Amino acid sequence: MSNTNVLIIGGSAAGLVAAATAKSNHPDKDVTIIRKEEKVMIPCGIPYIFGTVETSDKNILPDGGLIKLGVNIKVDEVINIDKKNKVCKTKGGEEIGYEKLVIATGSTPYVPKWLEGASLENVFSIPKKKIYLDELQQKLQGINKIITIGAGFIGVEMSDELNKNGKDITVVEILPHILGLSFDEELAIEAEECLTSRGVKLKTGVGVERILGSEKVTGVLLSNGETLEADAVILSMGYRPNIKLAEETGLAINELGFIKADQYRRTGHPDIFAAGDCSEKIDFATGKLSGAMLASIACAEARVAGMNLYSLSTVKAFRGTIGIYSTDIGGTGFGAAGLTEAQAKKEGFDVVSGSFTGIDRHPGHLEDTHKQMVKLIASKDNGIILGGQVIGGKSTGELTNVLGFIIQNNMTINDLLVAQIGTQPMLTASPAGYPLIKAAESTAKKLKK
Amino acid sequence: MSNTNVLIIGGSAAGLVAAATAKSNHPDKDVTIIRKEEKVMIPCGIPYIFGTVETSDKNILPDGGLIKLGVNIKVDEVINIDKKNKVCKTKGGEEIGYEKLVIATGSTPYVPKWLEGASLENVFSIPKKKIYLDELQQKLQGINKIITIGAGFIGVEMSDELNKNGKDITVVEILPHILGLSFDEELAIEAEECLTSRGVKLKTGVGVERILGSEKVTGVLLSNGETLEADAVILSMGYRPNIKLAEETGLAINELGFIKADQYRRTGHPDIFAAGDCSEKIDFATGKLSGAMLASIACAEARVAGMNLYSLSTVKAFRGTIGIYSTDIGGTGFGAAGLTEAQAKKEGFDVVSGSFTGIDRHPGHLEDTHKQMVKLIASKDNGIILGGQVIGGKSTGELTNVLGFIIQNNMTINDLLVAQIGTQPMLTASPAGYPLIKAAESTAKKLKK
Known part of the structure; x- marks a missing residue:
């Protein structure tokens, strides 16, 4: 039997970040990742294998960072967790003792049982x-x-x-x-x-x-x-959390089928943490269970798990899941953070929304200028921003992150009306026509009514 | 003599936004801009006239928005303000009565008196x-x-x-x-x-x-x-604030030569406001007078002035100037928000800094991928982020705005360690190697010591 201080099951986004964070925060601890795959795919890069990136060989999550930090990587599969004795058994026949365990087993494509023909060739x-x-x-x-x-x-x-x-x-x-x-x-x-x-x-x-x-x-x-x-x-x-191992270990599973985990990413068992697609998410705005799966959420949870393994910190706790998404369709970026207007209304929030369409550089005569649209969704009673959406050019991803930080800080429409931004002809919309602030103005008018 | 409710002196960024905000918030009021120029230059676009944009005709601040809102535009120059009777006299011989006045006279290039040869041809x-x-x-x-x-x-x-x-x-x-x-x-x-x-x-x-x-x-x-x-x-x-008119009117001028203005942008006189390059700035972090001049700051101040003309709102007050800058040099973006490390130390803050260099898309094999570097400067005693800097590609301007929102919200390094971001191969760095969060990790290590 071998021993490690921190054992992480799963080598995708959550596993990698949990291991790196654990080792960075506890350089004296022995940290081991155990994963099924020899080569791990960058999850969000997968669609691009089939076009832009051309081959999966160019979409491999590099091990270099982990190796440099001194994290051990084992390619094997944990088939049993003995949580009393803190030992994992692997398919390869190994027994690995641990002090702290992080389950980051990820998710698997959802194929509905009722779907006839799903097992046909092609x-x-x-x-x-x-x-x-x-x-x-x-x-x-x-x-x-x-x-x-x-x-x-x-x-x-x-x-x-x-x-x-x-x-x-x-x-x-x-x-x-x-x-x-x-x-x-x-x-x-x-x-x-x-x-x-x-x-x-x-x-x-x-x-x-x-x-x-x-x-x-x-x-x-x-x-x-x-x-x-x-x-x-x-x-x-869609995808479904991989929870078989956690279930067999007797860890609690929530109603949506995710491994229960608290704000420090602890499962019911004090030495077992869970992070990433397999683990519970609680929505930032609604407090309800969420089914959001994103590599960026997985990484944030894994960071929290890695920091809280040996000693909890209230200032390093997870504050609820905010879905922050972006994508690019032929050079047009689409981004969303927090609740949509439709979701917010369905959840019972009394909301107003405002939007503004401008351009993402200035003056408008510049080549390569792209339309930029921002929509904001705010609570009617206090102006707190619950969600936002963007259409734009190449800066759409980071503008969506601006929205994410606005939501995380519980900023209000009034806060945005007096907010300071930086603008530059080649890089952003104009200061007088910055869609985020103009959308706040449009929302403010509706809040007044 | 003619009368207007709100008279705004100056038609550049601050004047335009003050007028638009005043009219939007008080549609029943008559709002008038008086400006010297027939055609106003987009200030930050000026350098690009000499290359990319080719001609000043493509760098004109459009009047369409103001006209649509119903703002009156006069091309003339105010030469005297009678603040007791609330009347402005113009070069063109007009007398215009006002209820509220906004001074947005901007700035003029600084040419030092000691500089011999400055008036030579060319x-x-x-x-x-x-x-x-x-x-x-x-x-x-x-x-x-x-x-x-x-x-x-x-x-x-x-x-x-x-x-x-x-x-x-x-x-x-x-x-x-x-x-x-x-x-x-x-x-x-x-x-x-x-x-x-x-x-x-x-x-x-x-x-x-x-x-x-x-x-x-x-x-x-x-x-x-x-x-x-x-x-x-x-x-x-550099530039110097245009304060001659304000000075002659007896308005207070601060030690740096700017028209004094409070958090609502009121000058010493209750019905006279000031915004933009000509008006006082107080640094967000240091509380000291600031000489920062940016169209984006001017617009933020003008928005505050426009909202507080007829009734003050503490939630719509200006919270101190944060310099948020970005520029592009041949496709590489450079951005900065808040204090530099050198400034912070000089001001007497005990700070640590951390940085991380990654790439702005992922996987790294994508074409058009640009190096992305983020540096963070944080207070040693509480981890509050005082400043940040970025080098990157086309998303640099908005990533700099992310930094701006982090600073405006007094976020700490710990807040960033548990922050949620959105990532996408075509639009951002990877979630595991997102330079902003990695820079926070690097800074956190130094905070521990």
């Missing part, structure tokens, strides 16, 4: 496994007509990249609009326009009845009775 | 006047060898644009490094490397003794005895 999902993805890429080479089921971020990005690669793509989405969980309708419609203008076909507001074919897939039957032909189907219907 | 400054700039542009057409004196943002941007236009440019700066008031040395050196790699020559750490020539300028004598030849000299040695 029906794929998008797991975070290099071998599967390499095989998928190879198989798609000879195939032209592809249907993507599910238009969340992964579905949209995969479809756009495959389309870029010359494939004939149709996206089927049961919600009225693509990216419909992250964007309000008016922004989602613009995302749809971007996607279709690039040649991707959309079928929204319609579900899938079953996948057609005998051995190989031949098409998809939609819930409206329509049949779409296809040589391949890609299922991007 | 010695220029960079005022915000279209006619002057058009003439300057025309005169520079036949000229090749140009010396810029002063390497603040305007000096650097002008030099880079003129160089882009094929001119032979040397920049002379008395501080050890260019942009030395906004960036710490290690970042300023990188800005210098960007600028020189594009062909701009630098002479730093050396002052100007006098400008040489009899009628036309022929060169510059430096304080180290060296002579540089030149066919033209551009003075970019």
Whole structure:
């Protein structure tokens, strides 16, 4: 039997950051990652393998940083946790004793049991496994007509990249609009326009009845009775937390199927932490359980776990999950942070919203200038900003992070009216027409009423 | 005599925003801008006239928004304010009565009195006047060898644009490094490397003794005895607030020569407000008078003035000036918010700093990926972030705004360690290697010691 101080199960975003944080904060401790994959995929980079990045070999999460820090990496699989004796058994036959354990087992594509035809040849999902993805890429080479089921971020990005690669793509989405969980309708419609203008076909507001074919897939039957032909189907219907090991260990699982974890990322057991897609999320605004899965959330949770392993700190506790998303569709960026207007209303918040459309550089005569739109959603009673959305150019990701920091700080519309920003012709909108502040002005008018 | 409810003197950034804010917040009031220029230059766009934008006609602050709001625009000059009777007299012979007055008279290039040769032919400054700039542009057409004196943002941007236009440019700066008031040395050196790699020559750490020539300028004598030849000299040695009118009106002027103004932007007189370059700034962190001049600061102050004209609101008060700057040198962005490390130490803060260099997209194999570096400066006793600096690509301006919001919210290094960000391959750094958070980790280590 070998021993390590901190054992981390899982080597993707959460595992990597938990290990790096643990080792940085406790250089005297022996920190070990145990992971199933020899080579780990950068999770958010996966769609780009199929177009821009060209190969999974260019999308590998580098081990260099961990090795430099002195983190041990083992490629193996934990099959049993003896939490009383603090020993993990592996598939490879090892026994590893630990002081502190972090479960970061990630998530797996969701394939609904009711979906007939899901196991036909050329029906794929998008797991975070290099071998599967390499095989998928190879198989798609000879195939032209592809249907993507599910238009969340992964579905949209995969479809756009495959389309870029010359494939004939149709996206089927049961919600009225693509990216419909992250964007309000008016922004989602613009995302749809971007996607279709690039040649991707959309079928929204319609579900899938079953996948057609005998051995190989031949098409998809939609819930409206329509049949779409296809040589391949890609299922991007979300992910489910990998909790089998935690469940078998007797750790508590929440109603959404995630491993329960508190603000320090402790599970019910004091020496076992959980972080990333497999672990519980509580929404920042609503206090309700959340199903958000993002590498950036996973990293934030893992950082908190790594810092609190040996001694808790109230100022290093997690403050609730804020979904901060962005994507790029053919050079147009779409970003969202916090609640959408529709979600906020559904949750029972009395909200107003305001938006402003300008440009992301100034003066407007500059080349490469992109439209920039900001929408803000604020509580009517106090003006606290609950969410925001952006359409823009290359600065969209960081402008979305501006929104994230505004939400994290419980800033109000009044705070934004007196906020200071920096502007520069080549890099931002103009100071007099900065869409974030103008959107706050537009929201302020509605708050007055 | 005519009457208006709100009279705004000055039509640049502050005047425009004060007018728009006043009219939006008080649609029933008659709002009038009186300005000297028929066509107003977008102030931060001025350097780009000499390269990228090509002509001042493409750098005009549009009047459309004001006209649409119903703001009156008069081209004339106020020469006297009778604050007892609340009447302004203009050069054009008009008398205009007002209820509330906003002074937004801006600033003028600083040309030191001791500088011999400053009035020689082909010695220029960079005022915000279209006619002057058009003439300057025309005169520079036949000229090749140009010396810029002063390497603040305007000096650097002008030099880079003129160089882009094929001119032979040397920049002379008395501080050890260019942009030395906004960036710490290690970042300023990188800005210098960007600028020189594009062909701009630098002479730093050396002052100007006098400008040489009899009628036309022929060169510059430096304080180290060296002579540089030149066919033209551009003075970019900063700006001074335009306060003559305020002074004559008996309004109080502070020690730095700005019109005194409180957190609502009221001058000593209850019905007279001041905003923009001409008006007092108090530094957010130090509480000391500040000389910062930026269109974005001007707009923030003007917004505050416009909202507080008829009734004060403590939640709509100005909270102290934060310098938030960014610029672009040949595709590399440089941004700074708050205090530099050097300034913070000089002011007496006990600070630590940390930095991290990564890339602005992920995986690193993507084309168009730019190095991204973030430096943070934090108080040693409480971890509050006093300043930050960025080097990066096209998202630098908005990432600098992230820093601005962090500073405005008095966030600490611990807050950043548990902060949530959004990341996306095409738009941002990776979640595990996001330079802002990694810089916070680096700073946290030093805070522990």
